[in-house]
Amino acid sequence: MPDLLLRKIPKELHSFFENTRKSQNLSQREFFIHLLQRVKEDPEAYQPNLFIEPHPSIATSEGPHEFTFIDLFAGIGGFRLGLEKTGGKCLFTCEWDRYAQKTYSRWFGDVPHGDIRELDISTIPDHDIMAAGFPCQPFSIAGVSKKKSLGRAHGFKDIAQGTLFFQLATIAETKRPPVLFFENVKNLKSHDSGRTWQIIEGTLTDLGYKVFHKIVDAKLFVPQHRERILIVGFDKKVFGENVKFEFPDPRPASVCLKDILEPAPDAKYTLSDHLWSYLQKYAEKHKAKGNGFGFGLANPDGTTRTLSARYYKDGSEILIPQGKGKNPRRLTPREAARLMGFPDDLPIAVSDTQAYKQFGNAVCPHVITMVAKEIVKVIKAHKTSNVVKERSRRYVARSEKCLHAS
Numbered sequence: 001m002p003d004l005l006l007r008k009i010p011k012e013l014h015s016f017f018e019n020t021r022k023s024q025n026l027s028q029r030e031f032f033i034h035l036l037q038r039v040k041e042d043p044e045a046y047q048p049n050l051f052i053e054p055h056p057s058i059a060t061s062e063g064p065h066e067f068t069f070i071d072l073f074a075g076i077g078g079f080r081l082g083l084e085k086t087g088g089k090c091l092f093t094c095e096w097d098r099y100a101q102k103t104y105s106r107w108f109g110d111v112p113h114g115d116i117r118e119l120d121i122s123t124i125p126d127h128d129i130m131a132a133g134f135p136c137q138p139f140s141i142a143g144v145s146k147k148k149s150l151g152r153a154h155g156f157k158d159i160a161q162g163t164l165f166f167q168l169a170t171i172a173e174t175k176r177p178p179v180l181f182f183e184n185v186k187n188l189k190s191h192d193s194g195r196t197w198q199i200i201e202g203t204l205t206d207l208g209y210k211v212f213h214k215i216v217d218a219k220l221f222v223p224q225h226r227e228r229i230l231i232v233g234f235d236k237k238v239f240g241e242n243v244k245f246e247f248p249d250p251r252p253a254s255v256c257l258k259d260i261l262e263p264a265p266d267a268k269y270t271l272s273d274h275l276w277s278y279l280q281k282y283a284e285k286h287k288a289k290g291n292g293f294g295f296g297l298a299n300p301d302g303t304t305r306t307l308s309a310r311y312y313k314d315g316s317e318i319l320i321p322q323g324k325g326k327n328p329r330r331l332t333p334r335e336a337a338r339l340m341g342f343p344d345d346l347p348i349a350v351s352d353t354q355a356y357k358q359f360g361n362a363v364c365p366h367v368i369t370m371v372a373k374e375i376v377k378v379i380k381a382h383k384t385s386n387v388v389k390e391r392s393r394r395y396v397a398r399s400e401k402c403l404h405a406s
Helices: 011-023 028-041 043-049 078-085 098-108 144-149 164-175 191-206 273-288 333-340 352-361 365-405
Strands: 067-072 088-094 129-132 179-185 209-217 227-235
Touching (some): 011 028, 067 078, 078 365, 098 352, 179 365, 191 209, 209 365
Parallel strands (some): 129 179
């Protein structure tokens, strides 16, 4: 049987196909059969993602957009929801977790690319904003001190090699997006005694970006105390040195926990006597030692602790009281989605365990929208400024032409 003929497919897909098969030393036919075999062997992960359309509640129009963006370390699409609501159009997405891919594809109709470390950067479309909720990792400084002692320069490739942030920095260096928009845990600034943040900020600055950052609490929009650091970078070659950007400072929302609770949750979310007894004894033991470890019994009229990816284990950080004589319960997956700001009309496409992990790792879309609006202001001001400059240039040129003619 002869090799397949690849005709009339997008250039970037052809490039991806060829580069991947060559890296695995496979013929076109062998590689295509390998892909189909994966679909056959793991139908739950792959087949539901084929030939799908975006969920109706978030399908975007084909009209004009304020900006374009790519969605890296995409998770289930919190960044994408927030940016599309601000007028953005997603051109490319990447997420390695297959369960997150399943949710993402169900919601948006796109199956994200896999491991970012295996991306062919040349296949990433040009874009206005690079969005990413990258993991927090320590950086190795081996070899850097030696280079300093020898008087040799060192860059981010020496320090960050092998980390996932290195992949972002490499993409930024290669594609030169005008704007970077990153999200991470609050402790990024103090991680590894501050060295992690020092390298990240220094790297983005060395790449030519004006960097802004602020810790923002999602309780501005949802009944959850969830502080995250937001990082925005503007390419100084595009916007200049004096970028007029400020993080907004809105009033907190009036929503409280009881507003997002389901009226009749399934009894399976109520803690067993054994688990509830264990959590109480565990809390008492640590309280006697002067530690603050223990379960979090939430106030329905207030806000909760931070929802984490480990919530699926016992739900101890956010327990819902159910009245005297009844054990508390976990949040349902739908309540966890609401606690993060995801709308009810987006279906939960995975098991409870995976849903808790996904929402615990997600970014609040409302926070992204809030900051994106300010980014768009800078983009619009820059475009307007360029239009004015071009009109002035043409006016001066016409005036000089008239003077010379007279």
